[in-house]
Amino acid sequence: MRTPPSRSSSSGEELFEEYVRARVAGLSRIAYLLTGDAHLADDLVQATLIEVAARWDRILAGGDPEPYVRKVLHRKHLSWRRRYRREAVPTGIVPERAGPDISGGVTTTVAVREALAVLAPKQRAVLVLRYFEDLTETQAASVLGVTVGTVRSQTRDALARLRKLAPALTDVVRVAR
Template structure:
């Protein structure tokens, strides 16, 4: 049992940074991304012995991460939001040196979770359509339509990213 615990701890140390980047792209919030990664590791910890024995646990861990994100999104939809009309809101950070990064993050944040997940898996994780469908638990045709619709929506929402989006098409 000690070897499994050490193996899991080593995996967590090795993969936390990469999974945190993916989680941030999905959530658009550093704190939510940290929570998402921690929840994913908690879900995987109970199955670690079997996962480690089967070989590469990364596909399963990514699948848990994406499913956990969709689950959070569904729960958040049911929560009623209080109107903040009249409340001062902080101005967005307009730092020039990270302009493209900020534009991509904002554009992704305006997509639905399925389109965002499909785009992150296809273009950030560089998974095939078949692998993306497996992670999301849907058909390849659904992945194709989610990516197509997501890119079209990004072109509308963030025309300043047109050059970047043409490379991904």
């Protein structure tokens, strides 16, 4: 006969399941912006949640789990980038499809995705944290484990690189400033 789980572990599991249901879409969006690939983003979110689940009770004891989960997500991404740096990366430009552009904001979305793909991993992480997750410089520095000055310089360098490599995004970069 199976014994029922203890009330405290069940409560922790339920809280974790609630957190995952509430945040998985947002975490997936962030992971997609970081990786530029839907499948890698799913893997990154899954690996992050596996690590977080193992420490969930301790994370809850510290208060709000969101900063910790973000930190794990971004550090895992940087770790993956270092580990798989030598994988084949497709090059060249995919030809445009014939037909009128009826996509509206999709063109900008694609341009942003392509621009993020050419940035260094830390630059990409800083821009995602600052402008997509709307974190302050201090919060972004905490997530990445760097100083506020590093966040500022990475942001400045990333925006300058975007201006140079993706002139189509000049308006988007201007808004970000």
